[in-house]
Amino acid sequence: MQRCVKCNAVDGVIRAGFLRGRQRFFCKLCNFNFVVEGETESKKKKTHQTTIVDVAKHLGVAISTVSRALNDKSDISQETRELVLKAAMELDYRPNFMAQSLHKGETRTIGVIVPDVEHPFFARVLAGIQKVANNTGYRIIVCHSNESYEIETLNIETLLACRVDGLLVSHSKETATFGHFNRIIGKGIPVVLYDRISDDVKTPKIIHQDYKGSFDLVEHLISQGCRRVAIMLGPEGMLISERRLAGYKAALIKHGLEINEDYIVYSGINQHEGIGVFNYLMSLQVPPDGIFTILYRNGIEMIMEAKKRGMKIPEEIAFAGFGDDILAELIDPPMTVFNHFPAKIGEAAILTLIEYIHNKDTFYPADKTIEIEGELIIRQSSMKRSPEKPERVSMKIAE
């Protein structure tokens, strides 16, 4: 409550704009305008970071002048520009990103949803994304859904609140409906799906050569003499499972082999889950002589288990899996895999997204699906027939 400096009344006093940064008052009773001196400084400024206002005050110039100098605009004298730059340096000024993006309506930030950080595949996808982001001046915010649908929706909430310019998404294993993605697409926010995709979301997608990779691996197993090839899949309904299953079936059919439903196993592809699947397969009346795992990790678990049982690899049972890693290379015997180059997936995903962001109007997203070319790497786990160059093959260094 401000007392009028003239009539000393308190009731009729109201605020009336500002005068040189100070609150100006107006007394209705005596019709008098006034400002109150004192305590202009030292309000509550916690960790006060330098702002352009500070720089402007420091130099006694207008705020916009500082802004102009800092942003390298044309209509400013060289002299002033240098003065401002020097002052900014001295005061250790850093632009406030929040203020900038609030004004511009764009954040140059991309939201990334990853189902599982600890999974080496996603770590490498992320590395690819990061690299491109660095080079293109985009920031990224990474959210982990931890394979939970619920957390995934919360992630979207967060990312939306951060007003990211676009999203890169690989959905969780739990996710079966895709309305939450379509909703943000409906808001006009570009989304690109990578690795785990859904046909229900009409937006660009980056995937592996799921079909070709599976086909090649299974055909390779067959070429090595396997006649009863089993497949360990991820959750039923996950597109990646279906696509890889299709490649598997095609290879069998091409070579006139029967499709045995007992050999087709869906799973959660969790760590250590390979052991259970292996035990199941071995318990069959006629167990398989080759196993293809949708995830090389599960194959490695199986190799360990097979060794524990004293089985001969690849003579009694051969292995091949999707995805590569030093682990596949260092295990004994080294494992045959289809390397899908995770970092390339990440790079392609973010590049596509950025293109999308820049051409929101002209970019027609629906059905634009990019397949990243993979590579068959043959190692001992499947080499039943003596190869040409057995030594070098296992030395292949992953990307």
Next chain:
Amino acid sequence: MQRCVKCNAVDGVIRAGFLRGRQRFFCKLCNFNFVVEGETESKKKKTHQTTIVDVAKHLGVAISTVSRALNDKSDISQETRELVLKAAMELDYRPNFMAQSLHKGETRTIGVIVPDVEHPFFARVLAGIQKVANNTGYRIIVCHSNESYEIETLNIETLLACRVDGLLVSHSKETATFGHFNRIIGKGIPVVLYDRISDDVKTPKIIHQDYKGSFDLVEHLISQGCRRVAIMLGPEGMLISERRLAGYKAALIKHGLEINEDYIVYSGINQHEGIGVFNYLMSLQVPPDGIFTILYRNGIEMIMEAKKRGMKIPEEIAFAGFGDDILAELIDPPMTVFNHFPAKIGEAAILTLIEYIHNKDTFYPADKTIEIEGELIIRQSSMKRSPEKPERVSMKIAE
């Protein structure tokens, strides 16, 4: 340029406040006030996300009323609150995080600098950080320095621009000076170092039991009969190298063994670098009979190389390393390690940082160093003496 609607002049017209949301003009020449109708809508609103203004308009209430309702303030009628909440839901309103933090001066965002995402250790640290962040309502922005000092300084720039409430940092291998960290601490922004630390930065630090872990591992090697233990370190000067070296030396001294400088090897601890170091050690006149690697990965490379040479492990040469992973467990022979629980490091780091942020004034950072307790895991790579329970030990599942 606005033409006067009365005198049709264009020179004397200036803006003069707003009238019901429309720009009001004043013509100096004919002394006339007017507003121009038309084109109030459809300016340029790209991806227009619903704001509280939209909600307020929709309901015909004041903006502040909406804000109050949304933030569960007390001075608002239950009726209005529900009305607002319903409207917000219908219009799919999401708070703009930028605007909120711009106002509040806090972002509830923590910046994390990681030297190398693809490194499983950091991936797991990150997972720990993420988990706590999720539970405490903090967002995190992850920046990768990619082991480069230059990128590291750019990362800081970015994070500062984002006005993060605090920073979690593990510096790059290149980093030898720490002025850039001290500068942000000087600004009053809380920083916590994890894993890779420096005494030159006066701030809380979270580390492993570097000394104890090394000591235990080396003492274990000695207890198994090793008499010439070599150590593969990281870059010289990196504190982590020095601390682990100290533990190594202490174990040797305790057991009356000589410290042989030939057995102490600094390196970049890069992938595949273990092989070169192994070759060097084996080329010595008197090669070691046990090798301790600061990073278990390099030890695994050495194991592969030793096997290639047909050496017997652990009889001819024993191995032990810092850090655990399935890889150490699955390799043949499984490797003895000191598990330092990466996720716990991450959790401790972010919890410390949050406490610091909340108690900026009272929190005395300098020299507060927390050591995360680790665990010696003995496996076949070092078991020269037949142990009690050789089977189970190698089955230990990493966290």
Next chain:
DNA sequence: ATGAAAGCGCTAACAT
């Protein structure tokens, strides 16, 4: 209980 308006830091359009 509700409305009006300042201000967080910045940019851009406008005025000088």
Next chain:
DNA sequence: ATGTTAGCGCTTTCAT
């Protein structure tokens, strides 16, 4: 070339 000011979306006094 430089200063003035609206406005980005939101919270928060202050006034009613």
